[in-house]
Every structure is written in C-alpha cells, then in structure tokens.
Amino acid sequence: MSAITGIFYAGLIAYLGGWYMGSWSGNFSLLLFVMTVVTLGYWLAERFYFLPARVAGAARLEAQDAARREELKRQGIVRVDGDVAGARDEILRQPWWLDWTAGLFPVILAVFLLRSFLFEPFKIPSGSMVPTLLVGDLILVNKFHYGVRLPVINKKIIANNDVQRGDVMVFRYPEDPSIDFIKRVAAIPGDEIRYTNQRLYINGVATEVQPKGDFYDESGMRYKPWFSEKLGKVEHEILVDPKRQSMYHPDRKDGPFPFQDQCQYTAEGVTCKVPAGHYFMLGDNRDDSRDSRYWGFVPDENIVGRAFFVWMNFGNLKRIGAFH
Structure with missing residues (x-):
C-alpha cells in the first residue's frame, strides 16, 4: 500500500507541476473530487480494516505478555523484566501512507463541500x-x-x-x-x-x-x-x-x-x-x-x-x- 500511495502522490505532483508550467489546463474541481474519493477509500480501509487489525495485534501482544507473566508467576518468578507498552504503541501507530491519505480525508472533504456548494475563492x-x-x-x-x-x-x-x-x-x-x-x-x-x-x-x-x-x-x-x-x-x-x-x-x-x-x-x-x-x-x-x-x-x-x-x-x- 505504501508503494501505491507513493505512485498516487507522484502522479498528483506531476499533474500539478504540468498545470503550473502551462503544459496542460488543470481542472481543480475534478482534482478535488478525485482526492476526496481516494482519501475516502483509504479512510474506510483504515476505519474498518487497518485500525481493527492493529488493535487486534496490540491485544494479542498484551495477551501474550500477560500469559507469559502468569506462567512465570506460577514458577515462582514474580519480578519480570520488559514492558510491552512501547511495542504496543508501535503496533497502533498509523503508518505514513495512511496518515497522508486517511488522515487528510476530513480536511479534503470539508474543502470539497465548501468549495462545491457554498463559496469558492477566485482571483x-x-x-x-x-x-x-x-x-x-x-x-x-x-x-x-x-x-x-x-x-x-x-x-x-x-x-x-x-x-x-x-x-x-x-x-x-x-x-x-x-x-x-x-x-x-x-x-x-x-x-x-x-x-x-x-x-x-x-x-x-x-x-x-x-x-x-x-x-x-x-x-x-x-x-x-x-x-x-x-x-x-x-x-x-x-x-x-x-x-x-x-x-x-x-x-x-x-x-x-x-x-x-x-x-x-x-x-x-x-x-x-x-x-x-x-x-x-x-x-x-x-x-x-x-x-x-x-x-x-x-x-x-x-x-x-x-x-x-x-x-x-x-x-x-x-x-x-x-x-x-
């Protein structure tokens, strides 16, 4: 997914660069619509697949740590080194390609709705x-x-x-x-x-x-x-x-x-x-x-x-x- 996201942003930069250089005429309304749809897809995937998968992975890690500690306790070992909090946070952390897609969806959606139905700036x-x-x-x-x-x-x-x-x-x-x-x-x-x-x-x-x-x-x-x-x-x-x-x-x-x-x-x-x-x-x-x-x-x-x-x-x- 990170490679697909990289290709998407590379295409976006190329489109904006060609528009700025006058190589072609841009359509900002269409661009904003495409970005809204793409980021919505990432947002839905994050909400219903990637985030639950990360939460489940963190829960498994905590369950495994708790089971290990319980087993060591039965063996008479009370003091156990190691803390899984850092690893749990790492598992839950949103990767960059979701942060720059799903994380931007609410902002892009707000701009799309505002510009499409309420007010649009013009120079x-x-x-x-x-x-x-x-x-x-x-x-x-x-x-x-x-x-x-x-x-x-x-x-x-x-x-x-x-x-x-x-x-x-x-x-x-x-x-x-x-x-x-x-x-x-x-x-x-x-x-x-x-x-x-x-x-x-x-x-x-x-x-x-x-x-x-x-x-x-x-x-x-x-x-x-x-x-x-x-x-x-x-x-x-x-x-x-x-x-x-x-x-x-x-x-x-x-x-x-x-x-x-x-x-x-x-x-x-x-x-x-x-x-x-x-x-x-x-x-x-x-x-x-x-x-x-x-x-x-x-x-x-x-x-x-x-x-x-x-x-x-x-x-x-x-x-x-x-x-x-």
Whole structure:
C-alpha cells in the first residue's frame, strides 16, 4: 500500500507541476473530487480494516505478555523484566501512507463541500472589470445563489435565485470551459441588447449613465473617463473611453458561436436577442474587455456563481469588502 500511495502522490505532483508550467489546463474541481474519493477509500480501509487489525495485534501482544507473566508467576518468578507498552504503541501507530491519505480525508472533504456548494475563492487576473474589480483582488463567489449544482459536471439539481441584470457572475468560458471568467450580466433571456456608439440599450431603453470624472486604470497605466451606470436595479461603475471606438465583430476561435444568427453587427456596434437559457455578459472596463460582444452568449450550464465580496488584496487592504 505504501508503494501505491507513493505512485498516487507522484502522479498528483506531476499533474500539478504540468498545470503550473502551462503544459496542460488543470481542472481543480475534478482534482478535488478525485482526492476526496481516494482519501475516502483509504479512510474506510483504515476505519474498518487497518485500525481493527492493529488493535487486534496490540491485544494479542498484551495477551501474550500477560500469559507469559502468569506462567512465570506460577514458577515462582514474580519480578519480570520488559514492558510491552512501547511495542504496543508501535503496533497502533498509523503508518505514513495512511496518515497522508486517511488522515487528510476530513480536511479534503470539508474543502470539497465548501468549495462545491457554498463559496469558492477566485482571483481577478485582468483589468476587464475595472473599476469594480482590480487586478489582484481575491474575491468570494456564492455557489448556491443561483441554485445547487453537482460538482464537476455542474448540473443544477436545486433552483434558487434567478440571474438578474447587473449581477457580477463567474462562469465557465464558452470557448474553453476549463477556464473561469468573470463579467457583469448585461442582459437575460428574452432581452434585446444593443451596444452602439459606446452606449448600452436594454429592450430599446438606454441605461442611466452619470459622469464621475477620471479614473486611473493601473492595469492600463492611464486615466480613463469614469461613469456611474444603472443596470437593472444595480448601480455600478464603468470606464468608457470616447477616444477608443472599437469595431465589434464575432471572433470566436472555434467558429460561429451558438445563436450567432440572433446578433447583428454594424460599424456602430452590435444588437442581439438573448436566447432562452443564455446570458449576455459585459466587462465594466468596456473598451478593454473581450466579452459577449465577441464570443457570444453564456449558457446557464456554464454558471459557477455570483461574485459578491473582496476578501483580500495584498497590495491594497482598503479593497476588502462587498461590491456591486
């Protein structure tokens, strides 16, 4: 068993090393599930086989010692050298390969359940959500806000709150589901969304926008026009640079995105009718965000959860707190 455990940990180290070096894309949910199942197997084996075997071995040792002492006593020998306490402790001691598998099962199970059904940490890797979220923000994602989903396969089994316009949502990137993305929900199923001349319209009505001055975008190392926007019931901040007029066009790497025929692209922008079970996502840093304007809609089965709290930013502790 020690050799099998060594092979398991060698494979785990190789997988993590290749993931870290960029040799392949890792799937932490799947990895955590596999570790939970493997350590559960060791824990059950320890509880119902290995531990009882060690206890029985220690009991046999004590019984043999007691029988030896009784026999010597019958022979008139009262003083007997030797103490089996040390040997008994050695027999009962858990071997390293069980200590590093069965012993870790409760911790791994707790992490698996917490991350799968309650809250998952996420690090902001880019400036697409500036000024709401900055590069380096460590955030929490509520996994049960939109419903309970089975881990790994991400199938919803219990519904909860509906996705709302203005929610900041983490989802599996449609072009590569092994990667998690974070954007703001701009439109929900049935909406007609139009983004033209750097203005957002939902069902023909322009969102309320108020200027707030200039914002220094550290990720782009320059000042950008700063606005407050009301999307649905959520008032949040965005960056829009009138000097950067982008040409929007679908550029999904794997070809036309699903329901692309429900979008029309012009020189001024893009208009889409959001299909059932899908969402249109935008970054708050509107001119520095690759989002639904380019790669299409996010299906419901790709939802990870609703982002709601910055729990740490090592470069700026004032970032800690809830956000909209």
